[in-house]
Amino acid sequence: MNTKTTELQSEIKAHWEKQILPFWSNLKDTTHGGFYGWVGNDLQVNPQAPKGGIATARQLWSFAAAYRVTGNERWRDHAEHAYRFLADHVMDTEYGGMYWMVDYTGEALDTSKHVYTQSFGVYSLSEYYRATGDASALELAKRLFALIEDKGLDAELPAYKEQFDRTWKEQPNEMLSENGVIADYTMNTHIHVLEAYTTLYRVWPDQQVKAALERLLGILYERVYDQDTKFLGVFFNKQWESIIDLRSFGHDIEASWLIDEALKVLGMEQHPEYAAMVTDIAYNISNVAVNADGSLLNEQEGEHFDEKRIWWVQAEAMVGFYNAYQRTGDPLFLERVERLWTYTKENIIDQRAGGEWYWSVDGNGTPDQSEIAGPWKCPYHNSRFCIELIERMGSE
Numbered sequence: 001m002n003t004k005t006t007e008l009q010s011e012i013k014a015h016w017e018k019q020i021l022p023f024w025s026n027l028k029d030t031t032h033g034g035f036y037g038w039v040g041n042d043l044q045v046n047p048q049a050p051k052g053g054i055a056t057a058r059q060l061w062s063f064a065a066a067y068r069v070t071g072n073e074r075w076r077d078h079a080e081h082a083y084r085f086l087a088d089h090v091m092d093t094e095y096g097g098m099y100w101m102v103d104y105t106g107e108a109l110d111t112s113k114h115v116y117t118q119s120f121g122v123y124s125l126s127e128y129y130r131a132t133g134d135a136s137a138l139e140l141a142k143r144l145f146a147l148i149e150d151k152g153l154d155a156e157l158p159a160y161k162e163q164f165d166r167t168w169k170e171q172p173n174e175m176l177s178e179n180g181v182i183a184d185y186t187m188n189t190h191i192h193v194l195e196a197y198t199t200l201y202r203v204w205p206d207q208q209v210k211a212a213l214e215r216l217l218g219i220l221y222e223r224v225y226d227q228d229t230k231f232l233g234v235f236f237n238k239q240w241e242s243i244i245d246l247r248s249f250g251h252d253i254e255a256s257w258l259i260d261e262a263l264k265v266l267g268m269e270q271h272p273e274y275a276a277m278v279t280d281i282a283y284n285i286s287n288v289a290v291n292a293d294g295s296l297l298n299e300q301e302g303e304h305f306d307e308k309r310i311w312w313v314q315a316e317a318m319v320g321f322y323n324a325y326q327r328t329g330d331p332l333f334l335e336r337v338e339r340l341w342t343y344t345k346e347n348i349i350d351q352r353a354g355g356e357w358y359w360s361v362d363g364n365g366t367p368d369q370s371e372i373a374g375p376w377k378c379p380y381h382n383s384r385f386c387i388e389l390i391e392r393m394g395s396e
Contacts, residue, residue, distance in 0.1 A: 016386035034085035039373035052375035057120035068131035111166035183235035230284035250313030253320035282324035294339030
C-alpha cells in the first residue's frame, strides 16, 4: 500500500469501529430481542417500532462480519443476538421463509414473503456460519436456499420471482417496485440473490449453489445488462422487457463488484464477457454519474437526474470503484474512491453526538429529515464498505 492508501484504510477502520458499530450496538433490544426498529432524524429511539425481516438479516450480517474481521467477542454476542431473533421470530415455522415485518415483541406483523428478504436471510446466515462455525445457521441458510429455488425460481425463463403471501402464492410485486410501476422481475432482487448465493458457496461449495450462481450470471448478462449502453435495466415484465426508462447508478456500481465476487468464488474471474461487464459498468458509472464534488448521483429517469446524494449509493460506489481499481490498475478509480470518502466525511456522516450517516443530502450538502435507522436504514451498506476496503487494502 502507498501512504495515501494506508491513511485511507486507517481512517475508514477508525470510523467503523468508533461510530458505525457503536451506533448500532446501542440499539440492541435486551427485552424483546433483535434491535430497535426506528431512530428518527432527531436521534430519538422508538423502542416499539416494528422490526423488519430485511433489517434483522442485515444486522446479523453486519455484526457477524465485524466479529470475523476483528475477533472482538462483543460483536459475536451481537451477531448471536440478531441470529436468535431471526431464527425465533422472523422465520415462519409453518410455511417456511422469513416474514417481511414483525412487531417490536417479535410477533408477525406482515407475513408477506419476498425473495429479496429470503436472499438476505441466506446472505446473513452464511456469513454468521463463516464467522462462528454455528452449524445450525448453515442449515437454516440451506433451507432458505432450497425454498428460493423451489418457490422463487421460474426455471423456464429463467427468472427469480418477487413477492408472495405467507403460503407462497405469488402476489403483485408492490414491495420492490417504485417510480409508478409494478414490476414482475427486478434487477435488485437478482443481484441480491447472487450476493447471497456467493456467500453461501464460500461456506458450502455445493453443485446446486454453483449451478444457481452460473444461472444468475447468465440472467444478469443476457437479460438485465444492456450491452450497448452498459447500464442495467431496473424493472421488467414477465417477458423480460424493461418497463421504464430508469437508470439506478448506485445499483449498477454495486452490481459491478457483486458480480465480480461471484466470478471469484467460481474461479471465473477471466470469463471474457462477464469480466468485461464488471469493468464496463464501473467505467460507465464513473463517466456518467459522478458529480464535480466527487459524490455519486442517485438515478436518472428519462432525462431527469435525481441529484440526491444517498448514503448507500456513496458506500457502494466506494467499494465498486475500488474493485475496479484492483481489476484494472487505473488510478482514475482510486481517485474516485478518495474523493467519495472526502465527500462522505464532510456531508453524509452525521457529526452530531450519537449520530451515524444521514439518509441523503441535497446538492448543497443539506441533510434530509429521513430516519437514521429503520426498515431500510441499517448497518449493512456502510459497514460493508468499511470491511471491504479494510480487507482489500490490507491484502495489497
